Amino acid sequence: MSKIPTLPFAALLLLSAANAQSMDYGSIEQLFGEPATTSATGSPQRATEVAANMTIVTRDEIARSGARDIPGILRHVAGVDVLQWANDNFDVSARGYNQAYSARTLVLIDGRQVYVDSFGFTPWSALPVELGAIRQIEVVKGPNAALFGFNAVAGVINIITNNPRYDDVTTASLRYGSQNMAEASGAMRFALGQDVFLRLSAGYRSDKSFGTSNPLPVDGVPRPKNDRTSVDADAVFRLPADIELELEASHTQANQNEVSGGYKLQTSEYGTNSVLARLLADSGWGLVRLTGYSNWFAWTRAVGAGNVAPKLMNQVTVIQAEDAFSVTPNHTIRLAAEYRHNEVGPRDGSDGWVAFDAGSASAMWNWQIFPDLSWTSALRFDSVSYDSKLAKSSTRQTSIAGAPLQIDQWSFNAGLVWNATASDTLRLIASRGVQLPNLVQVWDAAAGQAEVSDPTLRLRPSSVTNVEVLWNRHFTAINARMQVGVFHQETTDVISTGSGTVDVPGSPGMAPANVGSSQATGLEIGWNGQLFATWTWSVSYRFELINDNYVKGTGRTDLVNYEDTTPQHVAKAGLGWTSGPWEANAYMHFQSESAGLRRFGPGRLLVPIQPFTSIDARLAYRLTDQFLLAISGQDLFNAQQQQTSGPNVERQFFVTLAFDM
Amino acid sequence: MGEPFFFHRYAAGTGWYGLNVLTRPIVRESRSPEAGRTTEHKETTLPGGKPHATPRRGLALLSAVLVCVVLAPPLAAADVSPADLNAAVRSLGFLSSLQNRSSIVIGVVYNGADPASKAQAARAAAELVRLAGPRSATIAAFVVAAQDLGSQHYDAIYLMGLPAETSRAVSDFVRRQGVVSVSYDPACLEMQTCVLLVQARTSMSVVLDTALAKAAGAKFSTVFTMLVKRK
Numbered sequence: 058m059s060k061i062p063t064l065p066f067a068a069l070l071l072l073s074a075a076n077a078q079s080m081d082y083g084s085i086e087q088l089f090g091e092p093a094t095t096s097a098t099g100s101p102q103r104a105t106e107v108a109a110n111m112t113i114v115t116r117d118e119i120a121r122s123g124a125r126d127i128p129g130i131l132r133h134v135a136g137v138d139v140l141q142w143a144n145d146n147f148d149v150s151a152r153g154y155n156q157a158y159s160a161r162t163l164v165l166i167d168g169r170q171v172y173v174d175s176f177g178f179t180p181w182s183a184l185p186v187e188l189g190a191i192r193q194i195e196v197v198k199g200p201n202a203a204l205f206g207f208n209a210v211a212g213v214i215n216i217i218t219n220n221p222r223y224d225d226v227t228t229a230s231l232r233y234g235s236q237n238m239a240e241a242s243g244a245m246r247f248a249l250g251q252d253v254f255l256r257l258s259a260g261y262r263s264d265k266s267f268g269t270s271n272p273l274p275v276d277g278v279p280r281p282k283n284d285r286t287s288v289d290a291d292a293v294f295r296l297p298a299d300i301e302l303e304l305e306a307s308h309t310q311a312n313q314n315e316v317s318g319g320y321k322l323q324t325s326e327y328g329t330n331s332v333l334a335r336l337l338a339d340s341g342w343g344l345v346r347l348t349g350y351s352n353w354f355a356w357t358r359a360v361g362a363g364n365v366a367p368k369l370m371n372q373v374t375v376i377q378a379e380d381a382f383s384v385t386p387n388h389t390i391r392l393a394a395e396y397r398h399n400e401v402g403p404r405d406g407s408d409g410w411v412a413f414d415a416g417s418a419s420a421m422w423n424w425q426i427f428p429d430l431s432w433t434s435a436l437r438f439d440s441v442s443y444d445s446k447l448a449k450s451s452t453r454q455t456s457i458a459g460a461p462l463q464i465d466q467w468s469f470n471a472g473l474v475w476n477a478t479a480s481d482t483l484r485l486i487a488s489r490g491v492q493l494p495n496l497v498q499v500w501d502a503a504a505g506q507a508e509v510s511d512p513t514l515r516l517r518p519s520s521v522t523n524v525e526v527l528w529n530r531h532f533t534a535i536n537a538r539m540q541v542g543v544f545h546q547e548t549t550d551v552i553s554t555g556s557g558t559v560d561v562p563g564s565p566g567m568a569p570a571n572v573g574s575s576q577a578t579g580l581e582i583g584w585n586g587q588l589f590a591t592w593t594w595s596v597s598y599r600f601e602l603i604n605d606n607y608v609k610g611t612g613r614t615d616l617v618n619y620e621d622t623t624p625q626h627v628a629k630a631g632l633g634w635t636s637g638p639w640e641a642n643a644y645m646h647f648q649s650e651s652a653g654l655r656r657f658g659p660g661r662l663l664v665p666i667q668p669f670t671s672i673d674a675r676l677a678y679r680l681t682d683q684f685l686l687a688i689s690g691q692d693l694f695n696a697q698q699q700q701t702s703g704p705n706v707e708r709q710f711f712v713t714l715a716f717d718m
Numbered sequence: 719m720g721e722p723f724f725f726h727r728y729a730a731g732t733g734w735y736g737l738n739v740l741t742r743p744i745v746r747e748s749r750s751p752e753a754g755r756t757t758e759h760k761e762t763t764l765p766g767g768k769p770h771a772t773p774r775r776g777l778a779l780l781s782a783v784l785v786c787v788v789l790a791p792p793l794a795a796a797d798v799s800p801a802d803l804n805a806a807v808r809s810l811g812f813l814s815s816l817q818n819r820s821s822i823v824i825g826v827v828y829n830g831a832d833p834a835s836k837a838q839a840a841r842a843a844a845e846l847v848r849l850a851g852p853r854s855a856t857i858a859a860f861v862v863a864a865q866d867l868g869s870q871h872y873d874a875i876y877l878m879g880l881p882a883e884t885s886r887a888v889s890d891f892v893r894r895q896g897v898v899s900v901s902y903d904p905a906c907l908e909m910q911t912c913v914l915l916v917q918a919r920t921s922m923s924v925v926l927d928t929a930l931a932k933a934a935g936a937k938f939s940t941v942f943t944m945l946v947k948r949k
Contacts, residue, residue: 080941084852088808089922093945101944105921251818339940381940386928386948428947479920533920 081223082192086115096195096215098421098433099204099391100344100381108423108433108472108486109201110527110542112136114194121633121642123675123689125232125240125262125711127194127216128181133644133673135583135597135629136198142316142703144236144266145182145283151198151212152544152579153601153623156555156654157703158318161211161492161521163201167218167305169333169350172208175371175401176318177495183327184216185289185307189228189717190244190258192217199523199544200490202468203435206395206417210490210521210548221246221254222293222301227718234689234711237282238264252295259288266314269697269705272664273316274656276323277359283313303335316703317358318555320656324359343382350375371496373399381421391421391435401496407448408456411500413493415441429476437468441493443514445503459503460514466491484527492519494552498569501554505568517550517571537586546577548619551607555617570612575619577603585631593633600626615661616654622663624648638679640687646671653702664702671698671706687713797838798878801918802902803845809916809924810874811852812942813898821856825872827888827899829880830863839878846876867891877901877912885909889930896935907949914946925949 080101085093089103092115097107104113112134114122124130128147132139138155140148148159160177163170166186172179197213205213219226229243242260249255263284289307296302311327333350354371379393395417402410419437426432445459470488477483494502494516502516525544532539550571579601587593603623607614626649633642647670652663672694677687690710692698697705810816824846828839843859851857862870864877864884868891877899880888888911892899899912906912907925913936915925924946926938 084808084811085941085945088805088811088924089945090918091922101941103922103945344940344944381944383940383944383948386926389944425947531920 080220082217082220083223092193094195094215096197096201096213097204098389098423098435099379099393100389100421100423105482105529106431106474108431108474108484109470110136110198110484110486110525110544112196112198114196116192119188119191119194120715120717121640121675121677122644123642123673123687123691125188125238125689125713126181127184127186127188129673129691130188130194131196131214132646133629133631134196135595136581136599137196138623138627140701141706142701143314143322144264144707145262145285145311145313146315147181149179149181149214151196152546152577152599153603154211154548154575154577154619156318156617156619156622157316157320158555159211160208160495160555163205163209163213165205165213165215168215168348169305169331170352170373170375173354173371174208174373174399174493175354175356175369175496177208177492177498178318180311180325180327180329182283182285182313183309183311183329185287185309185329185331186216186218187228187242187244187258187260187287187289189226189230189242189715190218190256190289192219192224199486199525199546200468200488200521201470202490203419203437203470203488204421206397206437207415207439207441207466207468207491207493207518210492210519218291219244219246219256220293221256221291222295227716229716231714232262232711235709236264236267236707238262238709238711254293256291257289258291261286267697267704267707269707271322271704272655273320273322273703276317276321278324279314279322280312280324283311285309285311285313299339301337303333303337305331305333305335307331316701320654320661320702322703326357328355329353343380345380346378348375348377367404369401369404371399371401373397387425389421389423391419393417393419395419399496401500402446403448404497404500409446409448409459409500411443411445411459411496411503413441413443413496413499415439431474433470433472433474435470438465439468439491440465443496443499445500447500447504447507450504453507457507459500460506460512462499462503462514462516464493464518466518466520480531480533482527482529484529485525486527487522487524489520489522492521492552494518494569498552498554502568502570515571516552516569519548519550519552519571521546521548523547532586535586536588537584540581540583542581544577544579544581548575548577551575551605551617553612553614553616568612572611572614572617573605573607575603575605577601577619577623591635593631595629595631597629598627618652618654618661618663621652622654624651624668640677640679641675643672643674646673655702666699666702669695669698669700671695671700683716683718685713685715685717687715689713798842798902799918800845802916803842803876804849805918805922805924806876806900806902806914806916807846807849807851807857809900809914809942810898812939813874814937814939816852816855816873818853819851819855819873821858822851822873823858823860823871825870825875826859826861826878827864827867827875827880828861828878829884830865831881835878835880836861836863842876842878864888869895871895872897874898874900877903877906879903879905880909880911882909885911892930893933898931898934898936923947 092104092113097109122130128139131137138150140155150159150162158178164172164179171184195215201209201213227245232240240262244258247255265282287309291305294302309329315325317323330353336347338345351374356369375397377395381391383389397415400412417439421435424432441464443462447457447459468490473485475483523546527542530539553572554569581599583597585595603620605620628647630645649668651666653666654661655664671692673691675689679685692708697707700706826839826843829835839861843861846859847857900914901912902917913931917923926946927949
C-alpha cells in the first residue's frame, strides 16, 4: 500500500507562500480613492463594487463625528437605528427592528465576534476597542449570514482597527464633560525591527447616569456612576517565507445601569476577555487565513431588593479556515469552514448549563461576466447541536438533561452589479440569513418542555429573506454621490421573547416559542458630497413599513413588537466645514412617531414615542499638527428628550483634547 | 538609460494632493545621479489640478453647476494627469519585487517621433519624482523614446500614449527585461504593452494584464489582484 506523505497545513503554507500581505487598507484607500473591504464577500473589494448595501465610516469621519463611542458614530449613518436607553447603554440595528438587547445585528471587531450569544446582544460599552484605534467601521445592511454566519440578519457591523504592520498611528485623547464624564483613551503603535509590529490601546471612562425620571421597573439598586476600563494588545509578526501571524488579547470591565431585554432598568457588570491567533498567507493557493479565538464573557446583575448578584458566564471558541483564490481572471472563489463551541453556565447561581456545537461550511463565487457586469453568490450551511443540563428547581429534585435541539440551516447572498455608465451603478441583491435562538432562550424552552415532560424541543430559528434594488450615481461635476434603494424583507418564525426572558420561563405557556412572521418594505435615499474642498454634506431619508403577523395561541405575542416600534420616517443630515485650523460638524436626526415596549407586571405595554429631532455638533481647533481641542455636544437643543420607552435622554457636552501622530 | 531627468527626494507635505502646490510655474534645478549634470526646465500645472474658489463665488456657481450636472458627460480619457501618475506609483507598492525598496527607478517612455510626446513625458517624469513611492521610497525618473528601448534597466516603465508601430518594441522590452509597464492609455491593453492600466478619472480604473504580467515575471499581492480588473 502506498503511503502518501503529509505535511501540516501551516508547513505547506510556509513552502508555498510568496508574499503574504494582509489588507493594507491605507494603501488601497490611497490608490482607489475609496475604502476597501472584505466584509461583503470575504475577498478584497472596493466599497463601490460590493454586491451588498454597505456604508464605510472612515477614520476621518469618526474623528469628526464628535461622538465619544461607537453607537454615537453609527447614529449618523443612513439606515442605522440607535436606541439610547441610558448613558453608555445602546442598542443598534439596521432598517428598524430595534429593541432592547437587539439580537439581529452581528457585531465584529476585525472579524472576531463581540456579539454575545447568551442573550443575543451586543454590550457596546464592553467592546475592547478605542475610537482612536479604529481605521473604519463597515456597516452592511440586510442579511449577510452566508459570509459571517447566523445572527447577521439585520446587518453586520465590522469594526476594522488599524493594522499594526501598516498603520503607523498613535493617538491619545482626554475628555471631560456633562454627567461628570471623564475619559482617557489612547492607542500606540510600535515597530520592533522589520518584522514585529505592536499596537497597545487602553481606555478608561466614568460618568453618571442620566438624571431623568425612569418609567421602567428597577432591578436592584441603580449605580451612582458608570465606568469602563479596556485594554487591548495586537501584535503582527512577519514570519519566514513572508507569512503573517497575528496575536491579540483584550480585556474590558464595564459597570453600568442599563435597560434589560425584559425592559427593566438594571445594574450590570460586564467582564470580557479574549485571545486570538490568526495566520495569513498569500500563497500559491490564494489568500489563506486560519483563525482561532476564544471570548469569555462574565455578567453580573444586581437583582431584587437585596441586590443579589447572580453571575452568568459565556464562553465561545471559534476556529475558522478560509481560502480566497481566482481560478481565472474573471472568477474569484472563497471557501471557508468553521467550528464553534458556545457555552453558557451556570446561570443565576444554579448548576445548569446550555451549549451548542456548530459546524459550518461556506462558499462564495464572484463572476465578472462582462467588464461592467458581475455576479456574486455565497452559500453557507450551518449545523448546530444544542445540549443543556437543567438545574434542580422547586418542582424538580435533581438536575436533568434538557431536550436536545438540532438546527440545520442554509443561508445565501446573491448580487448582480451592473456599472451601467461611468457614473451609474445598479445592484440587484437577494439574501437569506438565520437568527438562532439565543442560548438562554433554548435553556428556557428546554425548561418549559421539561415541566410538561415533552422530550421534543420545537424552537426554530428565525430566518430573514431580503431582496433589494440599489441605484448609485456619482455626480462628478459637484463631487456628490447618491444612492437610492428599495427593499423588502420577510422574517419568519419570530421568537416570542425577543432577546429577553419571561419571568417564569419554566411555567407552561411561558417558554420561548415561534409566534409568526414580520414583513418590511422600505425606501432609502442618500446623498453626500463635498463642496469647494471646505464643505462636506450628507442627507438621507428612509421610509419603512413593517407588518407583524403573530398567531395567537402559539406563545406570548406581547413581548416583541417591530411594527409599532419602528418609525416610518427617518431623516438624517450632516454638514461639515474646514478652514485652516478650524473644523465644524453638525448632524441632524429626525424620526416620526413610533412606540416602545415597557414592562408592566408580567406583560408589556406599548407606549407612544413622539416625533423628535436631535442635533449633535462638534467644533474643533487644531492647536498644532499633533494637538487638537474640540467641544462636542449631543442633542444640543433639548435638555432632555424622549427617544425610547426608557428614561429620557439628556443633553451632553464634552471637551476633548486629542493627540494624533 | 535614456535621457536623464532628476532625482528628487520626496518632500513631506506634498503627498496625495501635493500637485496643488504647482499652481504657478516654478524653476527646479535637477541633477542626474549618473551623469551628474544639471538640467534646468520649467514645470507648469498639469491637468487635473483643483480650482480654488471662495464659498461666495462657489455658491453663485453652484446653481449653474446643478443645472448641468445630470447632463454632465463622463470625463474623456485625455493626457496623463497627476492623479494617474499618483495611482500608478501606488499600484507599484503591491509589486513583490518592490517591497522594502528604498528607491525605485522608472523609465517614462514616449513616442520618439512626436516632440509633443517627449514634452509630455518630461512633465510626467517631473511629477513622478515628486511623489512618495511605496513605503516612502524615493523615485528616480528617466525619459526614453520607445524607439530607443534596448537593454536599459528600470524597476518599472511608464508609457505615454504610444502609436501602434511602437508596440512590438515595448512589448518585447517588457518581456525581455522583466519590467512592469504601466500606462494611463487604454489602448495599451489592446497593444499588449502595459502590465497595468491605471486611469484615475470619474472613478479609478486599474486593469491587470495577467498574461503580460506572467511573461514579465511580475507578481502582485493577491489582495491587489482581487481588487483590480484582470484581462
